[in-house]
Amino acid sequence: MPLRFLASLLPIILLLGAGLPAEGPLPEKKPEASETVKPAEEKTKEQTLPSGGEAPVPTPSQAETSVANPEAKPGPEAKPEAEVKPEPKPEGEGKPDVKPETEAKPEPVLTIKPEDGKEYIACLADLKAIGAIFKEETRIDDGNGCGIDKPLTLSTVLPGIALKPEGKMRCETALELARWTKDAVLPAAKVALESEGDLTTINQASSYICRLRNNAKTGKISEHARGNAIDIASFTFKNGKSIEIQPRDEDSTLAGAFQRAVTATGCLYFETVLDPGSDEAHEHHLHFDVIERKGGYRYCR
Structure with missing residues (x-):
């Protein structure tokens, strides 16, 4: 009995006597990252050289990539950025608008x-x-x-018919005035104003005078300034009665008929005829002139 008891205690005593070591086994220390990762320069050296025996020279873009990121694989060579040229500005842009000086047209020499x-x-x-x-x-x-160039002073239009006041003009103007008086004015007066007696005077308002048309300050020169025109203000008859030129389009008297007749026939002799119905400047006279126009055109109003 005692021997069996001792035999059972022996393993326990042996286990207690053995104990644990003061320090257990420690795991092996792993090498630091700096020992395992080699610099880019060493990796470059360890790369297999080409058959020529010389290491390729990295392009600037490749070198920059390897330094910035050692693990990055070198990519295709980066192309330099294309030079961006500024778009040309349209001619004159950015400059103050300078209008070319227009040469003043010389005034025509008359x-x-x-x-x-x-x-x-x-x-x-x-x-x-x-x-x-x-x-x-x-x-x-x-x-x-x-x-x-060759002026004359007309004092008598036809025998017995005076021009008052006498007027300076070209011969052509005087001749057409005489023809119109003979062929148009005298027959119209005989029919419409026979009771007034013979026509004795043609009263003119303007013959030669140096001025612009309608006495304006600007514009074309008047035909009066060339001796081509005469303005008729009235007709005086033997009994002293005068038929004055005035607006008579609606005048139903014989005087109105006489004025309209001599105005209409005036365009048979003169190239221009302006009566009181044409504008305000001719309300009290008839304007006749012998200006030359292309194709024989005549202006009668």
Whole structure:
């Protein structure tokens, strides 16, 4: 009995006597990251050299990539950025608007039209034959195109019919005035105003005068300034009665009919006829002129 008891205690005593060691086994210390990761330079050296025996020289972009990120694989060589050129500005952009100086057009030089010698002599002969009384004058030149190369002063339009006041004009103007008076005015007066007696005077408001049209400050030169025009203000008859030019479109009297008749026939002799119905500037006279127009065109209003 005692021997069995001792035999059972022996293993327990042996276990208690053995005990645990003061320090157990420690795991092996892992090498630090710096010992396992080699610098980029050493890795480059350890790479297998090409058959030529020389290591390729990394491009600047590859070198920068390897330093910034050692584990990154070198990519294709980066192309340099294309130079961006500034877009050209349209011509004149950015500059103050400078309008080119426009050259002032020179004013046209107005000259006095010379008379054709043969035509002038023929005109004088016709004017004498019709019975007009006139006096030839020396050349008129008032500047700015005003003047008459061969002027004359007309005092009597037809025998017994005076022009008052007498007027300076070209021979052609005087001749057409005489023809109109003979062929149109006298027949109309005989029919419409026979009771007034014979026509004795044609009263004119303007013959030659250096001015612009309608006495304006700007514009074209008047045909009066060239001796081509005459303005008729009234007609005086033997008994002293005068028929004045005035608006008569609605005048149903014989005087109205006379004025409308001589106005309408005026365009058979003159290239321009303006009556009181044309504008305010001609309310009290008839304007006649012999201006030359292309194609024989005549302006009658």
